[in-house]
Amino acid sequence: MNRHFSDARYYFRRGFDHLYTGLKEESEPLRRRIMKAMGREMEEEEIEPQSRRERVEYGARRAATRGRRAARKVRRRVERTE
Structure with missing residues (x-):
């Protein structure tokens, strides 16, 4: 019985990955229009990669970039108040 659960989990995860990728591809034009309307056009590096390893590396780079921007x-705020 345990093998059936592990098989089901594998196929569920695989199906979810395909669903996620498909929805992301279909919604990309809308996302670009919204970002452009907000004045935040997407850069080429902002396009998310497909493999899990690339997603993790992309997430790490993006987190580091956001951290530097926040700092x-x-x-700037501290300099203004002094």
């Missing part, structure tokens, strides 16, 4: 904003 820069805080430094």
Whole structure:
């Protein structure tokens, strides 16, 4: 019985990955239009990769970039108040 659960989990995860990828591809034009309307056009590096390893590396780079931006904003605010 245990083998059936592991098989079911494998196929569920695989199906979910395909669903996620398909929805992301279909919604990309809408996302680009919304970002452009908000004045935040997407850069080429902002397009998310497909493999799990690439997604993890992309997430790490994006987190580091956001952290640097947040630190820069805080430094500017502190400089203004002094």
